Amino acid sequence: MPQQFYARDALDVARDLLGKRLCRGAVRLRITEVEAYRWPGDTANHCRAGRTRRNEPMWGPAGCAYVYLCYGMHWMLNLVTGDTGEGAAVLIRSAEIESGLAIVRRRRAGLQGPPLCAGPGRLAAALGLDARFNHHPLHVHGGLEVCEGEPPAAILEGPRVGIDFASPGDRKAPWRLAEASSKWVTHRSRFQG
């Protein structure tokens, strides 16, 4: 996807990322679940308190990766959105493995059992991501990139996961999006009927 694709409101980018393909070498994943961290005023957003060393990529140009370590053990992949100077991003939470299953299994050697690619920690592990991918431009060919794909027929919308510290309004905001028909979605019961 061109850089322009990412230079919009995180919620719009999140919706359009569903069904797109996330590729690194032979590993190709179809995105099934995402979360938008918007700007400004989103109290769940890592940038809520301004610029810090960790959230640096989020203030930079759209289309770059924001990769950070969560709970001391899981890498999270975010794609920076909006204009430079705004702190917004989309967290990629789950995907379906379209190719490169053997490589993904190898990378997940330390973890156990299926599902292989549901949940943001597993997804980053499947792609073999770590701090080296922080700031990586997704819109540049080669390395890690996002390619065209078929959009989902129906989309589920619900509150984001793991943000109990945010304001009541932001905790309720339906900014987690998922492909309704996909098996590769976490916390299904938390979506509206």
Add this chain to the structure above:
DNA sequence: TCTACGATCTTT
């Protein structure tokens, strides 16, 4: 420096 805690995942 010091310390509390987190956009998770697994097993119980």
Add this chain to the structure above:
DNA sequence: AAGATCGTAGAT
């Protein structure tokens, strides 16, 4: 319901 496990942020 809780443990693994460590970088970050805000306070000192």
